Amino acid sequence: MNKLINLVKLMAIASLLFLAKVQAEPINYYFENNENYNKDIPTPESVLGFNVGDRHVRHDQLINYFTELAAKSDQVVLSKIGQTNEYRSQVLATISSKQNLQNLDQILANRRATGKQDKDAPAVVWLGYSIHGNEISGSNASLLVAYHLAASNSKEVSDLLANLIIVIEPSMNPDGMDRYSTWINGNRTKTLNTDPEHREHYEPWPNGRTNHYMFDLNRDWLPLTQIESRNRVAQFHYYKPNVLADFHEMGKDSSYFFQPGVPDRTNPLTPAKVTELTNTFANYHRSALDSQNRLYYSEENFDDFYYGKGSTYPDINGGFGILFEQSSSEGSAIETSNGVRSFSYSVKNQVITSFSTLNAAKDNKQKLHAYRNEFYQKIDDLADDDDFDGYIIQEQFDKTRLSNFLMLLNRHEISAYPLTQAYQGDYEDYLPQSSYFIPLKQNQYRLIKTIFEQVTKFKDETFYDVSGWTLPLAYNIHSVRIETSKSIRFSKSPWQPKAKNLSIPTQQSYAYAFHWQDFNAPAALNQLLSANINAKVATKEFTAKIGEKIETFSTGSIVINKGEQENPDWFKVLTDVAAKYSIELHALSTGHNQNGVDLGSPSLRVVQPIKVLMLAGVGVSPYEAGDMLYYLDNMQDIPVTVVEVDRIGNVDLNNYSHIIMVDGQYRTMTDSNIKKIESWLKNGGTIYAQKRGARLLSDKNIVNTEFVSKKGIDRLFGVRNLSYQDKQELAAKKRLSGAIFASKLDTSHPLSYGYTDSDLPLFKNSTLIMEQPSTPFITVSQFKPEALLSGYASMQIADRVSDNAAIIAHNVGKGRVILSSENLVFRGYWHGSAKIVANALFFSKVFSASSE
Structure with missing residues (x-):
């Protein structure tokens, strides 16, 4: 018994000693040989008021330190490259020798002009930290890396600065960073609590991983939908780095990962030399971590396939990227299967591999130059071989x-x-x-x-x-x-952005019309409706004579009749909106049309103003909620009221025309709230639901639609004679991580207004499959036979998707439901299918179809 008591005491003392240690780590914890520093360069502690690793640095504190550093060091240049949706600055710190910085513009101009690299020129290394805002050890490490480079008088650092131009992006996701740091600092206790159940370690929805619009910025290097990505990639092409180090975190029970990843999962377009160089750099990381007795691994879990990530985009741009993944402390410190993980421990790993990357780049500068030259020299030959x-x-x-x-x-x-x-x-x-x-x-x-x-x-x-x-x-x-461009006649000058050349009417006419095909048409229509402008949608085609030209207005065209307007400023509002959204307005001089229906026809239906509510919160996918919010709010200027699922019982649904349900488990949706929504729907509301949001309505018998069950998916795959080693391969075949499928639109349906072609590619990233209904008139879009267009899907999954429904719409009482098995606004760049969402908002009462 006494032995047990003594053991408990020893464990308690050890725990207290550990907790005392993680609360403050001075600079010599991160840099053991730190006696040779320039005293005029401010330490992070002197500016922040605490040691790095003791607290989670806010973005304003991060910027403040880099500002102070640049002001005191002639080896640091700080530049603002843009600002986020929440008006936080995006910055880059360029660190090099004084001579390199004086010649920086010329050095970079030479790299951009020819694609070639002079052998004596410095190599460019970009250190990008914490693109996922809650993987924040990287951003905190950036303070220490920058300080050491600016303040150290060692020969090692002097050699780095002479041979490298180091670009530090201290926070790649400022908005997500502050969402996370505010939560952690606000819930941290004086006595650190390492219990994984403690509130500090559980971020609220949507957490700090994503940016303002809940986008994963590490998937946005290729589509470039987000302002942070656009600002960053513009600078990427300005610097054209040889190496980009991409610092992340992963689950608390892991150790430390660095690339190369799984050898067979490299995109075939990536030059083989990238893998060779990555392996060369990996030896530096291994040596550095070995010297500190720290656990790590590589060539597992992660791949180098999708070019929209920070560690792969450089691979196709003349350099190469390196992914680093540090096990997370999920706050200040947490219990893991490998012992207690402290935040300062995580930060130090990121510091260690930051410098192993820089040392590898310095030692292998000539190899980096040779590879870059080869990359661009081979392009003509590769193109000729195609x-x-x-x-x-x-x-x-x-x-x-x-x-x-x-x-x-x-x-x-x-x-x-x-x-x-x-x-x-x-x-x-x-x-x-x-x-x-x-x-x-x-x-x-x-x-x-x-x-x-x-x-x-x-x-x-x-x-x-x-x-x-x-x-x-x-x-x-x-x-x-x-095949050959010899017979093509094209301009010698490439396309450059310029304003549309529009003619805006200056005098009032009988009526005005604009086509619905334009991507900005929903934004323009919503602005008009919000200003109490009466607008109608054509459900039948008509033609009108405009000047000497006959213009055809297809279904979906919007008509504004002068005689129906009550807003005295209607004409100014109309022309201002048209100019704002670059919408071509056509002035109609009469209500009688050359062909098709006249303007007074009942086939021109009044479009009602909309007010949209979207369910969100715990159990709802923040990514898909963000996709939808970005499309409607940012791209179409349509306000969206975001309401957590568990609050819906306290909301008066009669104030809203539409409810949007994106993908999610909807765990907190009670039966009483389901009944409330169903009652609102039957009384005339409209629900747009996608993926598991749609399946929830099916499970609750609100809609007459069937979905393929998980057992139905499992039955597609034979399991006889499989050994344990086949487990991962079978799981891969059952998974649909993201591929493109061909669908056929019913272009006569009001939800297809604005489409001139029945072929519509759709993005599919789940095995949720909606059965093709036998009821006529309710299928808006159906997957084609042999539907797979691009990406991977096993033969079994692809065949099961083919011929089934993608989008269904029908009546429920006086209301309407629009169900999609896919995310039509995926990651903000699926512009092709996005208009169906807008049509579901404005034209849901234009169609009527029974599901019985």
Whole structure:
């Protein structure tokens, strides 16, 4: 008994000693040989008021320290590269020798001009920290890395600065960082609590991983939907780093990961030299961590496949990326299977590998230069070896969506050349003003191929992230390979962004109309309705004479009749809105049309103002909620009232026209709240529900729609004669991490207004499958036979998806439900299918279809 008491006492003393230690770690914890520092350079502690690792640094404190550092050191230049949605500054600290910084513009200009690297020039290393805001050990480590580089008088650091231009991005996600640090600092107790159940270790929904719009910024390097990503990639191409180190965190029970990842999961477009260089650098990380007796691993779990991540985007841009993953302390300190993990321990690992990366880059500078030169020198030969010269893209009806796609290419430094004469393709003609040629033979050869190619066969069938990201399909832009460009006539100057040349009416006419095809049309319509402008939607086609031209207005066209307006400023509002959203207004001089219905026809239906509520909170996917919020709020200027599921019982639903239910488990949805929503729906409301939000309505018998069960998916795969080693392969076949499927739209349906083609690619990232109903008139979109277009899906899953429903819409009492098995606004870049969401808001009462 006494032995047990003594053991408990010893454990308690050890715990107290540990907790006392993790509360404050001075600079010599991170840098053991720290006696040779410039005393004029401020330490992090002197500016913050506490030691790094003792508290979670806020973004303003981070910026303040880097500002002080740049003011006191002639080896540090701080630049603001933009600001976030919440008006926090995005900054870069460029650190190098005084001589390199004096010549920085010329050094970088030379790199950009030729793609080649002079052997005596410094290499460029980008250290990017904490793109996931709650993986914050990286951002805290950036303070120490910058301080040591600026203050140390050691020969080691002097050599680094002479040979390298070091770009530090201290916080890649400022908004998420502050969401997380505020939570941790606000819930940390004086006596540190390492119990994983303690409140400090449980972030509230949506947590600090994501940015303001709940986007995972580490998936946005390729689609560039978020302002942080656009600002960053512009600077990436300014510096064109040889190496980009990408610092993350993972689960608390892990150790420390660095690339290379799983050998078979590297994108085939990535040069083999990238893996070789990554392995070379890995030896430096191993040596540095071995010297500190710290656990680590590589070549497991993570891959190098999707080019939209920070560790892979450089691989296709003449450099290479390295992913680092530190086990998280989930706050100040936490109990793990490897013992108590302190925040300062996590920070130190990130410091160690920051410097192992820099030392590897310095020692292998000539190899980095040689690889960069080879990367660009091979491009012409690679392009010549292909059996085609490039791609032509075309979009005739939606100039905004086309312009958005061209802008994306432009941000990636891909040139697209306007056609100057029509080109006759095998299946359609490509016309000037709406068609562009993208030649393969340009510096971004590999990036062009990954953006345009449709790949369905893979060496390894396990994916950490999406397997298909063909961007023309995402934008629903027609693209075709061109075997030879000899017969194509195109401009010598590539496309550059410019304002649309619109003619805005200056005098009032009988009526005005605008087409619904334009991506910005929903935003314009909502602004008009919000200003009490009476608007109608054409449910039948008509043609009108405008000047000497006959204009055809297809279904979905919006008409504003002068005689129906009560707002005295209606004409100014109308023209201001048209100018704001670059919408072409057509003045109609009479209510009688050349062909089709007249303007007084009942086929022109009044469009009612909308007020949208979206369910959110615990059990709801923050990513899909963010996707929806971004599309409606940021892209279409439509306000969305976000309400947590467990608050819905206290909300008067009669104040809303629509409820949106994105993917989620909806664990906190009570039966009484389900009944409340059902009653509101039957009395005339509209629900747009996707994925498991739609399945919830099916499970509660609110909609007459069936979904394939998990057992139904399992039955697709035989399990006889499988050994234990086949477990991972079987799991990969059952998983659908992200691929693109072909669907066919019913273009006569009001939810398809604005679409001129029945072919609509959809993104699918789950095995949730909606059965094709036997009831007529309720299927808006159906997956085609042999539907897989791009990305990986096992034959069994792909066959089960084919011919089944993608979008269903029908009446429920006086209300309407629109159900989608997919996320139509995936990650903010699925511009092609997004309009269906807008149609579900504005035109849900234009259709009527029974599910019985």
